[in-house]
Amino acid sequence: MDIKNIYYFITSSRSFCIHIVFTLNAIYYVSHAGLNPLQLVLIGTIMELAVLFFEIPTGLVADFWGRKKSFIIGTFIIGLAHLLEGSVPTFWAIAVGAALWGIGWTFISGAETSWIADELENNELDTVFLKGAKFSSIGSFLGIIVSVVVATVFTVQIAILIAGGLLVVIAIILLRIVPETKFLSIAHGETTSYQQILHAVKGGLIQIKGNAMLISLAVVTIFFGLASEGFDRLWGAHFIEGFHLIEKDAIYWFGAFYAIAFLLNIGILKVVETYVKERFAMVLLVLNSLLVLLMLIFAVSNAFLLAALLYWLIASLRAVNTPLINILTNKQLQSQGRATALSMYGQLDAFGQVAGGPLVGIIALYTSIQGGIISSAILIIPTLYFLWRMSKFS
Structure with missing residues (x-):
């Protein structure tokens, strides 16, 4: 199988299950x-606390022992996390599952994009990352349809358990079909493992500190993290509690929320891939300026259909951020130590989410869910300045 097609299979199949x-x-x-x-x-x-503590160690796993091993381990752990949370519907079981999910994701974060960038020797990254995001959206769309069908025929809990089991199976398949031919370990035989780890972390920091674009990307990553966690956790509650959706109706509506958002995302990615040439920072500036406005209107909307329309636009715009940030970041990084440097960005995102999540949650608890969503929108605003600066660099 062609290396690009393997990458598209990885992104789409995992997105399908998740x-x-x-x-x-x-x-x-x-x-x-x-x-x-x-x-x-x-x-x-x-x-996100799990991500914060494990991003650098798992990035080192990818740079020392192989990117393939890392993202396959991560896929397996995420499958176990969903099996656990789907088995026991209590706060503590779900919390442990969330911690496992975070650990699993750190094995994938940085490793997967480093693997494909190395295998392609940094060629065609714009096209591959954008197509990978489109295939991921297609997989997500199909997963949404399956989730609605399974939850309707059986239960929500059964659907979660099936997804967890499929992820474990996918990890086993990847172990057999994924090649890794261009990996260069950062290990050096003449130094101790501890010295090698320090060298890898220092190398990642030096790459970031010496590059104005990478520094701006680091700040943007932190603020995206601060803003994202509250919205991710509160938008569903906004619909369920604010508009009094019963479970049967919620299954269909949440399927529609995700499905239409991903169709819109595919369309936006196609437009970006076709018409945007190297002006990714400017595109991010325009899209995130619009995103802030839409989130504020979404928070105060009392009309269900308007809120649904706004959610579709918000979700599709947010989904474009990841592939564009991946392109900008990977183009600035060297191959050796790439996964460790990318893990540092994952850690910055996790730090932002760990700091921003409880803040937004407390605001929502003591004011309203709408108040929490408004605070999430406000936290995006500082990124606009740094995206404007980045547009000047590119």
Whole structure:
């Protein structure tokens, strides 16, 4: 199988399984486990704490022992996390599952993009990352449809368990089909493992410190993290509690929320891939300026259909950030130590989410869910200045 097609299979199959869960977890958390707004945000905070502590160690695993091993381990752990949370609908079981999910994701973060960048020797990264994001969206769209069907025929809980089991199977398949031919370990035989780790971390920091674009990307990553966790955990509760959706209706509506958002995302990615040439920072500036405005209107909207329309636009715009940031970051990094440097960005994102999540959760608990969403929108605003600076560099 062509290396690009393997990459597209990885991104689409994992997104398929994860979005079987993501389509339904707001319903599962609120209706089955009975979590309050603060607990909802704390679930995300626990996940991001795991990311914060494990990003650098797992990045080193990828740079020392192989990117393939790293992202396959991560896929397997995420499967176990969904099996656990789907088995026991309680706050503590879901919290442990969230921690495992965060650890699993750190094995994937940086390693997967480093693997494909190395295998392609940094050629065609714009096209491959954008197409990978489109295939991921297609997989997510199919996962949404399957989640609605399974939850309707069986239960929300069964759908989550099926997704967890499929991820474990996918990890086993990847072990057999993924090649790794261009990997260069950063290990040096003449130094101790501890010295090698320090050298790898120092090398990643030097790459970032010496590059104005990478520094701006680091600041943007922190603020995206600060803003994202609260919205991720509260938008579903906004629909369920604000518009009094019963579980049966919520299953269909949440399927529609995710499905239409991903179709819009595919369209936006196609436009970016076709018409945007090297002006990715400017595109990010325009899209995130619009995103802030839409989130503020979404928070105060009392009309269900307007809120649904706004959510579709918000979700599709947010999904464009990741591939564009990946392109900008990978183009600035050297091959050796790339996964460790990318893990540092993952750690910055996790730090932002750990700091921003509880803040937004407390605001939501003591004001309203709408107040929490408004605070998330405000936290995006500082990124606009740094995206404007980045547009001057590119």
